[in-house]
Amino acid sequence: MAESKKPIRKIKIGIIGAGGGGTNAIANNAHKFVPFDVSFLAINTDIQALEKQKKGSKKDNSKFFERKLIGRRLTRGLGAGSNPDIGWKAAAEDREWIEKWLSDKKLVFIATGMGGGSGTGAGPYIARLAKNMGILTIGVSTLPFLFEGKERMDNALTGLKTMEKYADLSIVINNNDLFKKHSSDTVEHTFVKADKYLGDGIITVLNLLLEDALINLDLADIRKVVKDSGGGFINIAFAKGIDESGLDSNKEKFEKAISSLFDLTFIPSDVKTATKALLSISGSPNILKMEYVRFIVNKILATVSHDLDIIFGVTNNPALEDNVKISLILTGMDKIVLTDDVKDIEEKYFAN
Numbered sequence: 001m002a003e004s005k006k007p008i009r010k011i012k013i014g015i016i017g018a019g020g021g022g023t024n025a026i027a028n029n030a031h032k033f034v035p036f037d038v039s040f041l042a043i044n045t046d047i048q049a050l051e052k053q054k055k056g057s058k059k060d061n062s063k064f065f066e067r068k069l070i071g072r073r074l075t076r077g078l079g080a081g082s083n084p085d086i087g088w089k090a091a092a093e094d095r096e097w098i099e100k101w102l103s104d105k106k107l108v109f110i111a112t113g114m115g116g117g118s119g120t121g122a123g124p125y126i127a128r129l130a131k132n133m134g135i136l137t138i139g140v141s142t143l144p145f146l147f148e149g150k151e152r153m154d155n156a157l158t159g160l161k162t163m164e165k166y167a168d169l170s171i172v173i174n175n176n177d178l179f180k181k182h183s184s185d186t187v188e189h190t191f192v193k194a195d196k197y198l199g200d201g202i203i204t205v206l207n208l209l210l211e212d213a214l215i216n217l218d219l220a221d222i223r224k225v226v227k228d229s230g231g232g233f234i235n236i237a238f239a240k241g242i243d244e245s246g247l248d249s250n251k252e253k254f255e256k257a258i259s260s261l262f263d264l265t266f267i268p269s270d271v272k273t274a275t276k277a278l279l280s281i282s283g284s285p286n287i288l289k290m291e292y293v294r295f296i297v298n299k300i301l302a303t304v305s306h307d308l309d310i311i312f313g314v315t316n317n318p319a320l321e322d323n324v325k326i327s328l329i330l331t332g333m334d335k336i337v338l339t340d341d342v343k344d345i346e347e348k349y350f351a352n
């Protein structure tokens with residue numbers, strides 16, 4: 001394809017928030033996307049929820065949201081009533097409009113809070129359309145909090161599997177991991193944290209794709225890593241208090257950060273089955289030594305697999321001061337596995 005030789009920085013990127021949660025997550029993070037040339041689209045069957053999102057001005061790309069009510073005939077703007085089938089059909093009703101919006105994009109992210117009707121149905125539907133149009137398609141989805149109940153979790157897991165089927169890469173974030181860390185927070189604050197995590201997930205992918213060290217990659221290279229890669233894993237960790245004195249005195253801090261990269265109760269798959277990885281290491285040029293980078297890469301290879309096909313970039317970022325930021329995306333994993341803490345979910349939701 002002609003466009004595949006374009007540097008990744010020049011390609012048109014679309015970010016779609018599907019349903020109430022997906023749209024909030026994108027809207028609350030819009031300011032972070034300023035350095036990138038992206039178009040935003042908020043999609044929902046619920047006209048009131050859609051109108052709550054500020055439209056912004058077209059001049060200020062970071063705040064401009066195109067808002068699209070889908071399935072007007074089907075739902076009359078009243079929402080999908082937690083029924084993903086309605087979300088799916090609503091998106092199908094507006095297929096032509098969505099295809100037109102997608103037509104100039106080469107890379108698309110679809111952010112969805114899985115568990116309701118609109119996003120859970122429309123998100124994977126749009127992923128299917130986009131992928132069929134040859135667009136590199138990445139789904140970033142959250143799983144609901146357990147306290148939201150069984151119906152939501154059932155919907156969400158079905159939605160997630162559908163997203164995995166249609167998107168080139170499907171990244172999942174489990175809200176329950178956030179709740180574990182911030183259990184004394186109010187529900188509202190926890191959703192704000194979920195928004196942040198989802199937004200950061202997309203930013204991390206973009207940074208990994210666009211950061212200086214990877215700038216010469218073209219879309220074809222990126223395709224190699226994310227295309228048809230099924231389940232994906234993404235996480236960010238910081239090694240704190242790093243100095244330039246050498247590996248021996250900083251090793252423990254790096255080890256702690258790397259182990260926290262894998263410290264999630266719900267990982268979409270066994271990390272050892274991952275076949276490809278994008279890794280980004282950022283830090284202040286005064287402290288980020290080559291031996292630190294080598295140590296981090298080797299430690300990750302030892303944790304995952306020495307056969308891992310790894311693309312990594314190192315970026316100078318003085319603003320990080322004495323922190324080293326490690327962002328990792330693993331892809332190529334093929335099935336969902338649950339770790340001990342959430343075995344009860346497995347029994348409840350994967351029983352048959």
Ligand SMILES: Nc1nc2c(ncn2[C@@H]2O[C@H](COP(=O)(O)OP(=O)(O)OP(=O)(O)O)[C@@H](O)[C@H]2O)c(=O)[nH]1
Pocket residue numbers: 018019020021022024025044045046079080081082083112113114115116117118119120142143144145148152175191192194195198
């Ligand atoms: N990050 C984030 N997640 C949210 C928010 N609101 C809801 N969610 C999550 O997203 C899931 C789906 O909820 P919504 O996005 O509101 O549902 P919907 O897709 O709009 O579907 P309907 O309401 O049935 O039309 C919920 O179960 C929550 O886990 C939010 O403001 N931020």
